Structures are given as structure tokens and as C-alpha cells.
Amino acid sequence: MSSNIKELVESLNNNKPDHKINIMEVCGTHTMAISRYGLRQLIPENINLISGPGCPVCVTPISDIDWIIGIARQYDVSIFTFGDLFRVPGTESSLYNEKSKGKDINICYSPADALDFARNNPGKKVIFIAIGFETTIPLTSVIIKRAYQEKINNFYIYNTHKLVPEALELLLLDKEVEIDAFLCPGHVSAIIGSKPYNFIAEDYHIPCVISGFEPMDILESIATIIRQINKGISEVEIQYRRVVREEGNPAALKSIYEVFDKSDSVWRGLGNIPGSGLKLKKKFLKFDAKTYFTVKRFKSREPAGCECGDVLKGIKKPTECRLFSKICKPENPIGPCMVSSEGSCAAYYKYEKIKVQHLKNLNMTLI
């Protein structure tokens, strides 16, 4: 393995494939790192890095945002959520707007904060918005078990948790999406291990490399993918060995499946994906906000002109959305991909907008 970035980049240039290849980075943290460190500009032009559905806030459907707003309006409840969801636009409003109108909506850093609040305020109904992939699900499962053991009766979760491998299979089956390899997520894989990706290499003949988040990690992972493609093989390899094991984290997995069963889940842009979600087991159903609270029916609508769906499938780059940086900006986000700290549009806006504008200007000069 090459020992520094210069050698890695040279090696990538010397060994680049003779055709264009699309590598999808599944994780939003990878997207941010790629943009932040300018890795797209370092690698050969025919290696195309495309972002996938790896930002949990971005893939949460707008109907979920609308439901949470509906419940905040209809009931006297305290809602706790991670910060990224706060400013995602729903059809009519956002959690941020509702809070400014006096609704009891709070940012928390852990589901334990919401449970503590419920324990200390037994007269108040408390809902934690359980969002995230396999990385955050163990935390939710622990909190549910604790609420059950302590017989806390005023605590609920609004469950939007999602599982990553099932979504990758859906992308591979989608004829609009062209993927030659996956840069698999490091944090998710720390929980699930490498085995859940084996079907991608074996059945779809697509190389998968589980990558860390430093620039060297990502470049090494891309080099490993290129090596596989040049050899005509497809395997699941772990570059992020300092964190990820083949078997994942058995204790975390056990905790998840003590509390949840697999179910279908709706993803923004991708639709309903069988087996890509989780539902609370019968024993814990009393903590399920969707079971306890009924929200008046409401027709959700995607924001006009927003291409987040295509961005999340890797069909379009953020800069191909006509609202990008003109109307849609971090201070005025139209879709979730511009809000989230792991969103592709936010990454391009923060780190690559100037390069894109520079290229456009160059183009205009040439015309």
C-alpha cells in the first residue's frame, strides 16, 4: 500500500481504468470529506464519485416531517430531535418554524436526554424522533429497554430508523442508476460488519470497500476498488480495519433485535424498500408514537423544483439542480440535502461551489 497522498494519487493515475467508472459513496460523512479535502479534483477524471442515500435526515420522507409537525400542533407534547432535522422544510412548515411559534420542540444530542426529561416530568408526554441508520439504532434500543425496565409511561419514539444494505440493493436494481462500485460506510459497518454486503459482490459483481473518513482512507479505498476493477473481480474489503470487523459489533446487533423486528420503510427519493426499516416488537409497542397518537390526514408535497430524490439516488449532482445556490442555500434550504451536515448539496455548497462557479466562468469566457 502506498504511504502518502502524493504516491496514492500518482498510483491512481497510473492504474486508472480505460473507461469511466461510477463509485457511489454511501455515507454522508464520506461526501463531506470528499468535498472538504478536494478529493474529487485529485483523482483521475474518469473516476466519478457520486453521492448516495447515506444521510439519514435527507432520506426521511417529507410525510414524516409533516407528521411530527402535526403532532406538535395537535397535542401538548415535548418533542426531542437531533439538530439536523430541525430546519428541514415540511410541506407547510418546519420544526424550527413551529418552535418559533411556541411549540415544545427541543434539540437533543442523545435519546437519553429525552428519556431523562420524561422521567423528571411524569405529567408530560415526551416523543423522541428516532432517526438514523445502524449507527444510532443501538442507542435507541438501549433507551427503549431502559424505559421498559423503569416502567416509564410518558415516553415514546417516532421511529424512522433505516437499514443501509437493503437500500443499496434497490439502487442496483434501478436501471436509471449506474454504479460500478460502492465506497461503503464506516460507521454503519462498525455495527453490521462486512458480511451484509457480500450479496452485492457475489450476486451483482460490484466491488465494495468499507472506508474510513480521512483523506488517505478514502484514496486508499478508491485505489482498492480500482485494483478490483482492473483485475475483473468483485469482493468486499475492509479498509477501515482500525474500527470495522467482519462480524461487526455483536452486542449492538443483539440489542437492536431485542427491541425491533425488520419491516418495510419509505425513503425520500427511493420509495418503499422492503426490509429496510424496523418496527418495535409487540412487547415495546406502548412506546410507539405512531400507535399512540393520531394525526389528522394531510397531503404531503415535495418542494417544487427540488431534486433531492435524484441526488439521493446518485442520478444527479447537486449542481445540476437549478435551485442550487440561486434559491436554495444553507440559510434558505429548499430540500433536506442542503440542511443536513451530511447532505450532498450542503457539501457542494460549502466546499465546491466556488470551483463550480469558477468553471462556469471559464466556460463563459471561452464562449
Ligand code: SF4
Ligand atoms: S440544491 Fe436544494 S432544492 Fe436542489 S436538490 Fe439540493 S436541497 Fe433540493
